[in-house]
Amino acid sequence: MADDQVLTDMLTMLDRSPGVLALRVCVIELLIERQRFADALAHCGTALGHDPGNAQVLGLMMRCTTALSGGSPAPAPDATPAPGSTAAASAAQPDFDWAAAEDEVGDIIEPAFVHGVPSEFVTDEDAATVERPSLRLADVGGMSEVKQQLDLTLLGPLRNPELAKAFGTSARGGLLLYGPPGCGKTFIASAVAGELGANFYPIEITDILDIYTGASERNVHSIFEMARRNAPCVLFLDEVDALGHKRSQMQASTTMRTVVNQLLTEMDSATHSNEGVFVLGATNHPWDVDVALRRPGRFDRMIFVGLPDLAARTSILHYHLRDRPVAGIDLNALAAHTDGLSGADLAHVCTSATQLAMADSMRSGEVRPVGMADIQAALAQIRPSTGAWFESARNVVEFANGDGSYDDLALYLKRLKRR
Incomplete structure (x- = not known):
């Protein structure tokens, strides 16, 4: 009892x-x-x-x-x-050829620039927050354009420092990943850290903001100090638009203005040495980020991360179905019919289909694996979650792209026939 x-x-x-x-x-x-x-x-x-x-x-x-x-x-x-x-x-169930699916998604290729991170870089104090990802960019399905941009702007200069010096370029400053929500920006940032053999330190706005005066600014400083202490380190700042919002729109919020000022100070190479610290940011709304954060030496480079392409959708579906009882699943057919869905939408489809199969199994008392009918029923109930984002993006491209910052977004919208 x-x-x-x-x-x-x-x-x-x-x-x-x-x-x-x-x-x-x-x-x-x-x-x-x-x-x-x-x-x-x-x-x-x-x-x-x-x-x-x-x-x-x-x-x-x-x-x-x-x-x-x-x-x-x-x-x-x-x-x-x-x-x-x-x-x-x-x-995974034996009646589905997951090995063949792995071949279709693509083999994992060992990157050319990978080195180990000695254990002494991570202190006991940092162990709970600083990670050592095993992911590589080869683990990111599809997204070839994003990978090329990462190689050009960040990985290439790091792999070839002498050549970069000869051409007057470097990997200093920050890199901002932007695009619709749920499309894998955090996953890509983790893969970049794995590609560099560096530590990964993910930060969200809740890790910084504090109700006490001055505490938020101290948190920003502590975070950058921890990243410097654990270099080489990829410091990943999620939701940069919320953290580094335009100060011109925050006259009533003195706290947030000082947080932005502190962030600018920490990223400024003239006041701090960030050698070995690679700052990556992610945002759904880069047009709301303070202009000072977009100047050289800060988030001076942007890479657009759009909706998953065909290869990426195949990889995402495979990932979310890999540990579930399935039968008769055609990954290629599913990927072809899910154009326009984000990675988060695809995960929702797989979860909803699993719940439908479980509900049917409970009614009959017999286990029935997830099948194509369950996936199709889930797809009929789920609509793309990025519609509102694309409306905002279209307005930015049409009316606020005078300096060409969003030309890549404009080309993407044109390709999708959303302009």
């Missing part, structure tokens, strides 16, 4: 905080212990809606589906495989 009360209390807490994944995982494990597999499976679907690639939840889902199909649920593993690991990928 006491154990039942624990489960009841946890379910009550989950009703109040449905987004707490760790709490939901505990509930799933308790339900499996009580052999309430259908209830546990429903919670698995909800958990995967919050975190589609969570290996622990996927493992619990497989135990539930195995038990519902009449088999004995597999024992809980001693260690949860990391997403993308060989152990996690082994959950």
